[in-house]
Amino acid sequence: MKVAVVGATGLVGSKMLQVLAERNFPVTELVPVASERSVGKEVEFKGKKYKVVCMADGIAAKPAVAIFSAGGGTSLEWAPQFAAAGIKVIDNSSAWRMDPTKKLVVPEVNADVLTADDFIIANPNCSTIQMVVALQPLHAKYKITRVIVSTYQSVTGTGKKAVDQLFGERAKAEKGSTEEYPMAYKYQIDLNVIPQIDVFLDNGYTKEEIKMVKETCKIMQDDNIRVTATTVRIPVIGGHSESVNVEFENEFDLYEVKELLSTAPGIILQNDDANQIYPMPLWAHEKDEVFVGRLRRDETQPKTLNMWIVSDNLRKGAATNAVQIAEYMMGKGLL
Secondary structure, three states: OEEEEEOOOOHHHHHHHHHHHHOOOOOOEEEEEOOHHHOOOEEEEOOEEEEOEOHHHHHHOOOOEEEEOOOHHHHHHHHHHHHHOOOEEEEOOOOOOOOOOOEEOOHHHHHHHOOOOOOEEEOOOHHHHHHHHHHHHHHHHHOEEEEEEEEEEOHHHOOHHHHHHHHHHHHHHHHOOOOOOOOOOOOOOOOOOEOOOOOEOOOOOEHHHHHHHHHHHHHOOOOOOEEEEEEEEOOOOOOEEEEEEEEEOOOOOHHHHHHHHHHOOOEEEOOEHHHOEOOOHHHHOOOOOEEEEEEEEOOOOOOEEEEEEEEOOOHHHHHHHHHHHHHHHHHOOOO
């Protein structure tokens, strides 16, 4: 299968190539696509080098599927052009997520909504993806009414510039380095947390927080789920962590909750208090699964559960989820 990766030279695009190779997706020909300034550069895939081409040449190559990770503006301009050429697009930006004519897909939750008529499929926000994977089996059994989530998000969610800032600050603090480094954030991130991800809206929430609210309901196909979020950037690189408080319509049994999560697709349960085993970005790094632990009742009100969810945001939160969508479509004959 001929596959295009749009934004192939970026942090997520590079991870897309890695995940495609690791999962042995049947790529017969790779078409790496990027902006004009990257045209002519080379990327490596399964030991072979491929030259980066421009958008127009990517369309002319007629891939079966194009996996986009090049930003919202690029996606808005070019995804429809790829789709018009008969190329299925899986887009990792926020451009199409809340478009009512586009599907927003996490394969473990709602892959069955996809049809042969879907030519632009949206990949959800990284922090939303890992949360809904963990929530779906519980919603099916107990019916979720409300979710309160606080996130602890890796600097890799911002991109390479933020990673460089973190390690630049660390080198300066620990070794007295005088090397210049970029500032992805307004404030220092090393030894700090920043309670702002994306821009503030008129209601005092950030765009990242509202994404989690709206995307959760769309993916889980239930507008009655009330979600409120606080999203925070922290100085780690392994993945995003989330403290999630879930209120149900029906009473739950904690042992049954553990059983549901331990057998649900895409989840690894790490819930061994006696041995201090719980999810951490250190363990989630470079893994495709969503890790869940710290399961306990909220003792302040009935039918409410506290849980801790961790996942590698560049993999399940972006690249892996996109590739899984392509795998599902291929398996169902939609590619």
